[in-house]
Amino acid sequence: xxxxxxxxxxxxxxxKREVWLMSREVTPFEEDDxxxxxxxxxxxxxxxxxxxxxxxxxxxxxxxxxxxxxxxGEMKKSSSYLMPARMQLLFYLYRLKEMxxxxxxxxxxxxxxxxxxxxxxxxxxxxxxSAISDIQKIIALDTPPPAVKTHFCNRCxxxxxxxx
Ligand code: SF4
Numbered sequence: 170x171x172x173x174x175x176x177x178x179x180x181x182x183x184x185k186r187e188v189w190l191m192s193r194e195v196t197p198f199e200e201d202d203x204x205x206x207x208x209x210x211x212x213x214x215x216x217x218x219x220x221x222x223x224x225x226x227x228x229x230x231x232x233x234x235x236x237x238x239x240x241x242g243e244m245k246k247s248s249s250y251l252m253p254a255r256m257q258l259l260f261y262l263y264r265l266k267e268m269x270x271x272x273x274x275x276x277x278x279x280x281x282x283x284x285x286x287x288x289x290x291x292x293x294x295x296x297x298x299s300a301i302s303d304i305q306k307i308i309a310l311d312t313p314p315p316a317v318k319t320h321f322c323n324r325c326x327x328x329x330x331x332x333x
Contacts, residue, residue: 182253189313239272262289
């Protein structure tokens with residue numbers, strides 16, 4: 170069974186079809202400008218505090234201790250994807266909790282100099298668990314869910330694949 174990752178959690182809140190495509194490693198076009206911009210922002214911003222940590226297969230962008238508490242961060246290129254990014258971060262907090270590690274999250278949008286605190290409440294935890302179960306069902310499908318046009322499609326690297 171394909172492991173549910175933070176990336177798949179992010180895609181789940183953008184497009185269910187994309188979850189399936191990503192899980193099958195259908196690679197979007199590498200030259201896509203948005204992917205490139207994302208890479209550049211990732212490399213250039215928050216350089217002084219940025220550390221990417223690979224913790225038990227989770228790619229965590231920022232990790233530090235503040236007032237004795239672990240703080241993890243997730244960097245995104247635009248606030249138009251804040252909700253998926255928030256859920257991705259909650260997923261990491263949930264996984265850490267499963268390992269017995271209590272942590273808080275911080276969502277960062279370097280281009281807009283935005284920061285948002287993210288806490289794993291009981292409701293948020295339920296939402297994460299239900300998304301994990303749904304992602305597993307999507308991945309198990311033999312064919313991808315149908316393409317449904319949304320405002321995310323214009324900026325999606327799969328748009329030619331879905332609508333050409
Ligand atoms: S183009 Fe639209 S339907 Fe296709 S994977 Fe991307 S977001 Fe989903």
